[in-house]
Amino acid sequence: MIRVLLVDDQPLIRAGLRMLCAAEQDLEVVGEAGDGREAVSLAERLAPDVVVMDLRMPGVDGISATSRILASRPATRVLVLTTFGDDDHLYPALTAGACGFLLKDAPPADLLEGIRRAAAGDSAFSQDVLRRLVDRAMSTRFSKKPTEGLTTREQEVLELVGEGLSNAEIAERLHIGVTTVKTHITALMTKTNSPNRVRLALYAHEAG
Secondary structure (H helix, E strand, C coil): CEEEEEECCCHHHHHHHHHHHHCCCCEEEEEEECCHHHHHHHHHHHCCCEEEECCCCCCCCHHHHHHHHHHHCCCCEEEEEECCCCHHHHHHHHHHCCCEEEECCCCHHHHHHHHHHHHCCCCEECHHHHHHHHHHHHHCCCCCCCCCCCCHHHHHHHHHHHCCCCHHHHHHHHCCCHHHHHHHHHHHHHHHCCCCHHHHHHHHHHCC
């Protein structure tokens, strides 16, 4: 069962999200918060697997709340769900440690898949957001990132992370176990100094 904390300052949005999750057998909404301060407190007390986080809220906003939650509970996964998909919201959220970024006009199925992917250690992005991330990585002129310290298998995993594949898809492509994929990704994050999967994917593009 995936334990979910819903964070949004609009009660109607939270009610809709709760109803959506309640219809799924593998999701359990353990709490709701109307602002970032309450979200931090509930995350500490309820230990959710995934926090569905709005960004613009009174008082403590979603970006600050994400940073505070992950500082005290680094295993928690924060999935942003917002109306604002511009770079001024996207990149600060990723820097704070969010593992995914979905827009509120996304189909309900995309949100449910996003929650499950977040809980499994993957990332979830609205298609236009993902496209912008890739375009930015490809268009910005970086010096080529080194891969000399990576094993052959780690380089294979890194390439597939850069293509946006999930852990399960990487495991299937390389004919290895999902647990093995997670081990490789953890090692890659350490070796490339990537704090999250998104940064690791960008590193893959920068490495060519």
